[in-house]
Amino acid sequence: MNRYLAVLGRQPEISVAELEAVFGDVSQIASGKLAVFSAESVDICRFGGTLKFAEKITLSPIEFLRGLPEGKITIGVSDYSKKASRKTATMEALKLKKILVRHGRSVRVVENKDAALSTATSLHNGLSGKNERKVELIKVDDDWYLVVGVQDIDAYARRDQARPARDAYVGMLPPKLAQVLINLCGVLPKGATMLDPFCGTGVVLQEALLMGYRAYGTDISEKMIEYSRKNLEYFDFENFKLEVGDATRHKWGEKVDAVACEGYLGKPMSQIPGEMKLKEQKQECGSIVLGFLKNLTRQIELDTPVVIAIPAWLRENNKYERLDILDEIEAMGYNVHSKSREGLLYHRPEQIVARDIIILRKK
DSSP states (O other): OEEEEEEEOSSHHHHHHHHHHHHSOOEEETTTTEEEEEESOOOGGGOTTEEEEEEEOSSOHHHHHHTSOSSOEEEEEEEOSTTOOHHHHHHHHHHHHHHHHHTTOOEEEOOOSSSSOOHHHHHHTTOSSSSTTEEEEEEETTEEEEEEEEOOHHHHHHHHHSOSOOOSTTOOOOHHHHHHHHHTTOOOOTTOEEEETTOTTSHHHHHHHHTTOEEEEEESOHHHHHHHHHHHHHTTOOSEEEEEOOTTTOOOOSOOSEEEEEOOOOSOOSSOOOHHHHHHHHHHHHHHHHHHHHHHHTTSOTTOEEEEEEEEEEOTTSOEEEOOOHHHHHHTTEEEOHHHHHOOEEOOTTOSEEEEEEEEEEO
């Protein structure tokens, strides 16, 4: 087992939950910006909540760099130490360059705009672990790590924006979040069937197929099923099944190994809703979620993972009001993950309707 460092995304509690679901024990360090865990290997391409993966190096940084293949070296340094700053990161990088130049190596240093290099800076300078002479080192106090994977933000943009069938009204589920929802189901065998009963334009299905799963999508709207079909066929996917069906009543025609989805989030909102409007939306959304889960529990096997994003609404106190339905869900025959009770909220700053991620298992 190797020891890995993860640079967490904008909402670290979700990033950690995703890593824990796949790798088990995860410990946060460096003011919650980083996490460490053990694994045989890691693939940055399948983790929506992690910005970078890095491995601890046993040599000193200069000894490690001197051992790189001949040719020009490109170095980037990210500093997550207690007193880190743009200045400390730059000084470390220039110190390494000075020693390497003294030993006859040609060196380019990637400029720091902050203590840590951004994902875009690392990616666009080739510091993604794929070129042995282009490296990013992460410093955490006295420990050093080599970056072995950087989140490919360009690939996410292509998968999101290139899809021919899009619908802003029903919402744009980010591919990163779709990956998180799938990973929160835990480790599944290749070829396992992933169900999305609110499949919309097919983002969860798309990401499940990229992870090597079989995708099974249903939606109450025939239009959305056609959108999903167009999008999946655009990317030349084959191992999927689509059906029109109301999630609160539909009979899924085959065994399902896991469920990952974004449920109905209610009507789009551009401002904080009043009490009456919020009450109406909570009643409507809660009824659909509970109806779906009641229908589903009769059709899946024990211990089947179910991960669903449901709405939470921004209030005047700048906090989010959630659907108070977890006890009802548990009474239906589901175990509710403790992190779901604490609240895994996915949202941009000041976003009116957040996504509240609920992690369940059939009991």
